[in-house]
Amino acid sequence: MKPHFDDLETRSPALREAAQIEQLQVQLLHLQAHTGYGAEVLAGLDVRAVCDRRALSQLPVLRKRDIAARQSARRPGDPLGGLAAVGWGAVLPRAAKVFQSPGPIYEPEGTAPDPWRLARALWAARFRAGDLVHNAFSYHLTPAGSMLESGCLALGCTVLPAGVGNTELQLQAVHDLQPSAYCGTPSFLRILLEKGAASFRKALVSGEAFPAALRDWCFEQGVLAYQAYATADCGLIAYETEARSGLVVDEGVIVEIVQPGGSEPVASGEVGEVVVTRLDPAYPLLRYATGDLSATLTGPSACERSNMRLKGWLGRADQSAKVRGLFIHEALFQQLRARFPEQRLRWVVEGEMANDRFFIEAEGAADTALATRLEEATRELTRLRAETRFVERLPTDNRVIDDRRLP
Numbered sequence: 001m002k003p004h005f006d007d008l009e010t011r012s013p014a015l016r017e018a019a020q021i022e023q024l025q026v027q028l029l030h031l032q033a034h035t036g037y038g039a040e041v042l043a044g045l046d047v048r049a050v051c052d053r054r055a056l057s058q059l060p061v062l063r064k065r066d067i068a069a070r071q072s073a074r075r076p077g078d079p080l081g082g083l084a085a086v087g088w089g090a091v092l093p094r095a096a097k098v099f100q101s102p103g104p105i106y107e108p109e110g111t112a113p114d115p116w117r118l119a120r121a122l123w124a125a126r127f128r129a130g131d132l133v134h135n136a137f138s139y140h141l142t143p144a145g146s147m148l149e150s151g152c153l154a155l156g157c158t159v160l161p162a163g164v165g166n167t168e169l170q171l172q173a174v175h176d177l178q179p180s181a182y183c184g185t186p187s188f189l190r191i192l193l194e195k196g197a198a199s200f201r202k203a204l205v206s207g208e209a210f211p212a213a214l215r216d217w218c219f220e221q222g223v224l225a226y227q228a229y230a231t232a233d234c235g236l237i238a239y240e241t242e243a244r245s246g247l248v249v250d251e252g253v254i255v256e257i258v259q260p261g262g263s264e265p266v267a268s269g270e271v272g273e274v275v276v277t278r279l280d281p282a283y284p285l286l287r288y289a290t291g292d293l294s295a296t297l298t299g300p301s302a303c304e305r306s307n308m309r310l311k312g313w314l315g316r317a318d319q320s321a322k323v324r325g326l327f328i329h330e331a332l333f334q335q336l337r338a339r340f341p342e343q344r345l346r347w348v349v350e351g352e353m354a355n356d357r358f359f360i361e362a363e364g365a366a367d368t369a370l371a372t373r374l375e376e377a378t379r380e381l382t383r384l385r386a387e388t389r390f391v392e393r394l395p396t397d398n399r400v401i402d403d404r405r406l407p
Contacts (some may be wrong), residue, residue: 005123008251009305016307017053020254023069023279025050027252031284036082037062037070038284053265056287057256061263061275063289065331068103084108086282096280099143101232102332102382107143110282116143116235117252118228124248125204125226126240127181130157132172134200135171136184136192137207139163142383143232144207144325148183157181164188171195171319182277185325185357186210186218186225186278193221206230207325208356209313229313233288234276238310246309252279255308256287257296260317263287271295273317274310291318291329321349321403323384332381333400339377343370344394347386348402358386358407366390 004010007233028047031038041060050056062083070081080087086095086108095108096115109115127133133152139145139161152159160179162170171192173179178199182189186205193200203218203225210227218225226240229247237255238247257272258265266272274292278285293316297309320322320329334345344363351357360374371388378386 003303004305005120006251008249009120009307011306013306016251019164020279021051024056024254027277027279027281027284028286030085030281031286034085035284036074036078037286042081045172049351051312053254053256056254056277057263057265059287061258061287061289061367062285064103064105064233064291064329068105069332071106075288079126080106080108083285084278084283086110091284097143097146097148099232100141101143102326102328105232105379107232108283109143109146110280112282114154115280116147116150116230117250118147119154120151120228120250121153121226121228121230121236121239122148122151122157122183122204124239125228126202126224127152127155127157131155131157131181131202132160132177132179133157133181133183134160134162134170134179136162136164136170136188142326147202147230147235153185167191167195171197174199174362182223185294186214186227187324189218189223189225190214190355193223195216198222204228211352228312231276231290233285234278234290235280236254237274237276237290241301241303241305244303245303246297246311248301248303248305249308249310251307252278252324254279255310257294258289260293268296269298271292271314289317291316291320293317316403319399319401321347321401323349323358323382326382328358328384328401335381336374336377337400340374343374345374346394346400346402348404352405358384358390360386361402362388362390363392363393363394366392 025047032042048367074081078092086093096111097109099107135148137144137148149159174197180201182200182203183205190365200223203223206228229238230236236250238249254277260273274290274294293314294310346361348359348361374388
C-alpha cells in the first residue's frame with residue numbers, strides 16, 4: 001500500500017515553491033482575463049513581478065464580508081460577485097453546482113473531478129477504494145456533503161449520503177449496510193457510536209474542534225479518526241496524518257499566516273490569521289482571509305510529507321464561531337439586530353467543543369412570544385436551532401458572539 005496520495009506530498013520545499021509560484025502567475029493572468037474581481041483589483045499588475053511569497057503578500061486580502069458585499073451588489077446579473085470564472089448561461093464556462101452558505105454567500109463548484117481536493121485528506125485517513133462511507137455532512141445548500149462525496153468517489157469509495165439529522169434512520173442504515181468509514185462532525189460520530197453504531201473503523205472529521213480526548217475515545221471504540229481543515233470557500237486547506245503532528249497543508253493552496261485582521265505575514269511560529277490562495281481555475285480565490293487563527297510548525301514531519309504544517313485551529317480573529325459545522329459571524333448577527341432594533345441581544349455558544357449549545361441572550365423580562373420570534377429569525381439566518389434565555393442585563397463589552405466553550 002503506497003504511503004502517500006501522490007509524489008507532490010514529498011517533493012522538496014524548493015521545488016514546491018517554484019511550482020506554486022508558477023501556478024500563481026498563471027492564475028493571476030486567468031483572474032485578470034476571466035473575472036470581474038481580477039479585472040478591477042489586479043488592473044495593471046505585472047504578474048511576472050509576483051515571483052515569491054513576499055510579492056504575494058503585497059496583494060489585497062479578500063474577506064468573507066467582501067465576498068458577501070460583492071455578490072449582493074451585483075445580483076442578479078453577476079450573482080457570484082465577479083469572483084468566479086465559472087457560472088451558468090451562455091457566457092461563462094459551466095459550474096457543476098452552486099451552494100449557499102450563511103450570509104448568504106454563494107460558492108460555485110467546478111466540473112473537474114474532486115474539485116475541493118478532499119481525496120488527499122481521505123487518503124491520509126486511510127480511506128480506500130471499496131470502502132462504504134457514511135457521509136453525515138450536510139447536503140442541504142451548503143457544500144460540505146458534496147465536498148466529501150466528491151473526494152470519496154475520486155478514491156473509488158461508495159458513499160451513503162446520510163446528511164444531517166434523522167439519527168434513528170441513520171443508525172438503521174449503519175446496522176443494515178455496515179459502512180466501514182465515516183465522514184462528518186466529531187460530535188455526531190460520538191452520538192452514533194454511543195447509540196450502537198459498530199461497523200466504523202476509520203473516520204475523517206471536520207467542521208468542529210476535535211480534542212485529543214475525543215480522538216482517544218473514538219480509538220477506544222475501534223475507530224481511527226483523523227481531522228481535516230476545510231472551508232466552504234477554499235475546500236481542503238490542511239489535514240492530519242499518521243504522524244499526529246499538526247495539519248499538513250494541501251498541495252492545491254498557498255497558505256500564509258498574517259497579522260489578524262491585516263495582511264502582513266507574521267514571523268514563523270507566531271499565531272496569526274490563516275490566509276489562503278486557492279490554485280483553482282474555476283473559483284480562483286486570491287489571499288482569502290479565513291478568520292481562523294493558527295501558527296506554523298517547524299521541522300520535518302515523521303510522515304515524510306514536506307509541506308508546511310499548521311498547529312491546528314487556535315481561535316478566531318473576528319467575532320465569529322463555528323457551531324455544529326456552520327459559521328455564525330457578526331454580519332449575520334447584525335441582520336438579527338436589524339429585525340429587533342429595540343432589543344439588546346447577543347449569541348452565546350457553550351458546552352465543550354464538539355458538543356455545542358447555542359443560545360440567544362436577550363436583555364429584559366422573559367417573553368415567550370419574543371423568544372419564539374428570536375429563535376425563528378436566528379434559525380432562518382444561521383440554519384441552527386438556538387434557545388432564548390433572558391438576562392437582567394447584558395455586558396457593555398460590544399461582544400455580539402460570546403464563545404464560552406471549553407477547548
